């Protein structure tokens with residue numbers, strides 16, 4: 001399946017006006033498709049499996065900014081630590097500690113987003129609001145000097161009910177606004193990563209600064 005270049009141009013125009021960063025989610029798609037978007041100027045790509053990511057990374061230009069967006073097991077952090085640009089799916093303090101350890105070994109600071117799940121959705125990985133506050137309070141004492149917490153990532157429920165999606169994004173935005181007020185020392189920038197192919201317009205209306213878009217650009221996944 002070919003990359004949808006028209007959709008890419010339309011999307012990047014729209015996002016540029018609104019100052020929203022596009023992460024092209026290339027999971028399950030071949031390196032040829034990634035290169036096709038790369039040649040149009042795209043540099044941020046997202047993957048959700050470590051092995052797939054490392055295989056692709058080794059074959060593709062070194063200036064690609066790779067985002068990890070799936071559940072990350074602690075024993076796999078070491079494979080991506082040397083090159084990963086932003087780990088969007090940090091869902092525990094234990095994982096943060098391991099990322100810090102591997103970042104030290106690679107002599108890097110690794111950018112992270114904390115993943116927040118909405119209260120109703122028990123199956124999704126991530127911190128709930130209380131766990132997030134807990135993590136924020138603990139973070140300064142953990143001395144994780146090779147981690148930079150850049151913001152939050154979240155997902156709405158998988159549903160056609162766009163009112164529900166909007167209210168979930170509103171909730172995540174409240175959590176994000178509280179997070180910004182916290183004294184998280186490493187907070188340099190303020191990334192709020194919400195929005196996928198089916199709901200990114202709503203996400204932007206609700207304050208997204210980064211969208212993660214796959215099927216709209218690369219076609220449906222099988």
Ligand SMILES: *Cc1c(COP(=O)(O)O)cnc(C)c1O
Pocket residue numbers: 025027048069070155195196197198212213214215216
């Ligand atoms: C797959 C995935 C996306 C992109 O989904 P599309 O609906 O194809 O745009 C975004 N975020 C995460 C966390 C994903 O796993």
